[in-house]
Amino acid sequence: MKSVMHRRAWRAGLLLALVALTLGACGGGQGSGQGNVDVLPTAPGLPTTNDATAPATAGQGQQPNTAISGSITFWHFWGSPVRRNAIRRVIALCAGNPQAQLPNLQVQEVFKPFGDIWTANIAAVAAGSGMPDVIVEDRPLLAQRAADGVDQSLQAFAQRDGVDGSAFWPFTWQQTLYNGETYGIPWETDARVLYWNKNAFTAAGLDPEKPPTTWDQIQEYADKLDQKNSDGSYARIGFFPLINTGADIWTYTNGGEWVSAEGQPVLNSQQNIETLAWVKQWVDRYGGWESIQKFRAQFAAPPQDPFMSGKVAMIVDIQGYSSQLNFYRPRVPTADGKTEELLWGVGAFPYKSKPANWSGGFALSIPKGAANPEAAWEFIKCATGQAAQTSWARDTYALPANQAAANDPTLIADPNWRVFIEALGNSTSGNYLASYPNWKEQLDQRIDRVWSGQLSPEQALNEAQQAVQAEAAP
């Protein structure tokens, strides 16, 4: 018995340590799939607002609201210095000082690790105490949070104050709705763009200012950009679709979707099958899944990643990757054995049938049972307003959900920013399946077997479709 008790204690210890470590490991605030980049852009001409001289623009044409007082807590997962300072500046614009929109309100910002924040919130809501007044929610999951009863409907507040979503990118607002009511106000979003290596383009005889825009073109370009070593292995590959972008995203550029407009799963549509077959063709082109895995094993975090090392000439990644490129200023090897600065461009997400994009992002919500929802709402309203959103975007280079902030003159002066904003215009976000929010796991389980050739795209998608249909919530 004693040894069993010891074993238990030991396991409990392990579990605690595990939790602590997991929390520590995710402390960077990097969202899986959302890929927020916590690096300040440093390219010439890019605005940086590190200075305290940036004018406080809150309250433009608005009277400060002195009626809201007291204190609220605000949970976020932005632990990096850049983002932490940026959110503090947003708070300073909105609350707690005489120049702010809500001068008599104190906002306690609390950093919670990315891996822990939502579980902690759900546990607090279930227990009925300890939840924050405002929390950053993962927007694609907001409908599920609403269905589960984690967050409050903000519809009554929004209606009272005339917040109807017109200030935000339409898809970001759509994502906050559950049964026609909003459960969060959009905070930031992202978009996928093509990055290309201009040095490689020049060396291969391609116009370095003209990126491919379609699936067919990208293939033509890759034919010219592929470069082999004397032993037959690849020194550089032209393009590989699965670097930081999944096949599930690619299908939107083929007119495909996973959840239909009617809210039904349509995993095995013709477009999706085509998309997987197209990606598989790239896998085969570079020697099959095993070779790809080996090729990938040589890479690590930036600047040792596929694009910055010059080993892959074109990739698709979120807009935030550009700030990493600006930060690292990578150097790539030249033909004569020297190195030179990597010159790169940002272009639209190449498509097959029509330009498309997919965006995730976050929203600000109020958990059920929060102590001070009125003050929380006023803070959310200010933080998602133009002034606060512009400050956030200038500091972090994240795409603000607020359209006026996204079109801020200093930001839009950067040509890359214009590409991002155009990408947002084509973006969709509707892949929420009410009966099975986790539906993507059925795809993820099978996709490796498609790349390795064990399953055909059609088989995999048919199986996944059946599994999604079969799995009702027990």
Place this chain on the structure above:
Amino acid sequence: MIRPVTREALTGWLFALPWLIGFVLFTGGPMLFSLYASFTRYNILTAPEWIGLRNYSVLFNDPRFYVALQNTIWLVVVKIPIVVVVSIGIALLLNMQLPGEGLFRTVFYLPNVLAGVAAIFLWRWILAPEGLLNRGLGLFGIDGPAWFSDPDWTKPGLTVMGMWWIGSNILIYLASLKGIPAQLYEAAAIDGATGWARVWHITLPMLSPTIFFQIVTGIIGTFQIFTSAYIIAGDQVATGGPGQSLLFYVLYLYNRAFGKSGAGGFQMGYASAMAWVLFLIILAVTLFQLWLARRWVYYETEN
């Protein structure tokens, strides 16, 4: 007037009371609740909703339940025998009363003192495609596998990694080796028994109760493997690692409970049903072993 026997019983219960209260509140209570929860749909936010045997019927038709069971049984069947043989072997070597025994005893036990999670992260590097182990194998001209990314090699990788923690097993074997009376060996020596005959006819039978205990607790522990699989699966926890090869029973249970697998939301009811099915499986396996034990475990004091 309380009779002395009753009084004695009362005192006994009184002394046992702190443990009883702890058991009822912190072990028995939650266990009973999980049994109830297993017949409900329960996401911790709303009250449990009674759905009868639905969780169990869905579970037995859940392909991933069988994948998880297969993965877990693979590990039980492969890892436990290796652990038993290797730890008895090392214990026998340590029992030969050679110089430095104390040092080696410490060395073998040392990994158990280290924080398990940190060590697992360390092993992830050791077993990386270009890691320490594969470089070592490379010296002998062996092209090592991609341990934790090739679905065929993740479980062998876990088994190799597990060998690092057999220190406590070795120590227990060593303790019972020291308890084997010297006169048995002396008598055998007089009868002309050689080294191996002595191990086979004296040491192993005398060790069998300990081996039995180690196998039983080892199997129970392996059925409950979670931490190492969770860490090694990394960002593929939700799908159970490469090709679902690390989808062990408790990892899948965790994924269900905390909304990483299945339709979505916390599925505490389903996870509770899984826990009870695992309990019954372990109970059945242990009862079978108890029955089997009569055929091979030797208790000296038996009568």
